[in-house]
Amino acid sequence: MLAIERRNEILAILQKEQRVLVSELSQKYDVTDETIRRDLEKLESEGYVKRTYGGAVLNKNTSMDMPLRIREKTNRREKQIIARLVAKQVEEGDSIMLDSSSTSLMIARELKEMNKLTVVTNSVEVLIELTGHEGIQVISTGGTLRDSSLSLVGTAAQRILHGYNVDKAIVSCKGIDMEKGITDSSDVEGDMKNAMRSCAKRTILAADSSKFGHVSFVRFMELGRGDTVVTDRLPHEEWRQFLEERGVELLTEDDLTEDEEREGIGL
Numbered sequence: 001m002l003a004i005e006r007r008n009e010i011l012a013i014l015q016k017e018q019r020v021l022v023s024e025l026s027q028k029y030d031v032t033d034e035t036i037r038r039d040l041e042k043l044e045s046e047g048y049v050k051r052t053y054g055g056a057v058l059n060k061n062t063s064m065d066m067p068l069r070i071r072e073k074t075n076r077r078e079k080q081i082i083a084r085l086v087a088k089q090v091e092e093g094d095s096i097m098l099d100s101s102s103t104s105l106m107i108a109r110e111l112k113e114m115n116k117l118t119v120v121t122n123s124v125e126v127l128i129e130l131t132g133h134e135g136i137q138v139i140s141t142g143g144t145l146r147d148s149s150l151s152l153v154g155t156a157a158q159r160i161l162h163g164y165n166v167d168k169a170i171v172s173c174k175g176i177d178m179e180k181g182i183t184d185s186s187d188v189e190g191d192m193k194n195a196m197r198s199c200a201k202r203t204i205l206a207a208d209s210s211k212f213g214h215v216s217f218v219r220f221m222e223l224g225r226g227d228t229v230v231t232d233r234l235p236h237e238e239w240r241q242f243l244e245e246r247g248v249e250l251l252t253e254d255d256l257t258e259d260e261e262r263e264g265i266g267l
Contacts, residue, residue: 003039006039010025011043011048011049014057015058018057019055020040020055020056022036022054025039040055040056044056077232078208078210078232078233079102079103079232081232082106082107082208082230083103083109083110085230085255086110086204087110087111088255089168089228089251090111090114090117091167092114092117093117094167095117095118095119095120095164095166095168096119096120096166096200097120097121097161097164097168097196097199097200098120098121098123098170099122099171099172099189099192100121100122100125100126100149100189101123103206103208104123104172105129107170108123108125108126108129109129111136112129112130112136115135116135117135118139119136120141120160120196121138121139122140122143122151122153122157122161123150123152124150124151126138139160139164140160141156141157141192143158146186146188146189149186149189151189151192153189153192157192161195162198162199165201166200166201167201167202169196169199169204171193171196171204171206171221172205172206172207173207173211174214174217175213175214175215176205176213176214176229177214178239180215180219181220181222182205182219182221182222182223183216183218183220184216184217184218184220185217186217187217187218189218190219190220191220193220193221194221202226202227202228203226203227204227204228204229205221205229206230207231208232209231209232209233209235211231212231212239223243223246224247225246225248227248227249228249228250228251229250229251231251231252
């Protein structure tokens with residue numbers, strides 16, 4: 001295994017477990033403790049981890065954005081549930097905007113069987129995923145490529161978005177908090193999501209349950225009447241009351257039939 005592959009796997013473990021131990025990693029990858037320490041030093045220099053005695057913890061800095069390749073490997077079941085639920089909200093003939101995230105990529109995969117759909121997106125991976133599917137018109141925003149998320153951002157991309165009026169904007173986030181609103185780790189990503197929201201009749205926020213109560217760097221949106229939040233499981237009662245009071249629809253795994261869940265998640 002190449003060192004970069006091992007470091008990416010270590011990041012995926014950290015994303016899920018929040019901490020790692022040198023001794024456990026050296027045994028797992030059959031390398032020396034010193035090799036793992038060098039891996040953790042490299043990840044620390046890149047800002048992803050903080051080394052501790054005998055291991056490391058995930059850097060939870062609000063502006064830190066984990067590479068897309070790593071995010072794709074985390075909370076996969078939860079994202080598959082969300083993707084299935086969101087796909088149920090998209091109708092034949094719809095025009096939608098889809099942002100750049102690991103969840104959006106899974107949503108795109110669920111939409112590939114549609115016969116008539118227009119998708120405006122700033123995600124390079126979504127563009128590739130939907131390429132060549134008859135009946136699906138895919139429109140790219142263009143713009144400046146952001147390597148960590150494989151997204152197209154900037155004023156040029158926003159100008160393209162503002163040229164369209166769509167039925168639904170499907171966006172993701174890094175955090176959803178009652179006081180701080182909907183947040184992301186990057187202002188340029190937040191600007192793109194906010195632009196999508198302004199172009200749509202209806203906004204669907206796709207956020208797995210780990211995002212509830214979490215606050216990231218940039219506040220880009222508030223939930224309002226007519227919005228829909230799609231997540232994998234029911235949040236606490238306090239959250240349900242908060243959303244209901246604001247006229248926000250909440251969809252969770254409970255809204256999937258048993259057959260839909262099995263088909264969509266491969267159970």
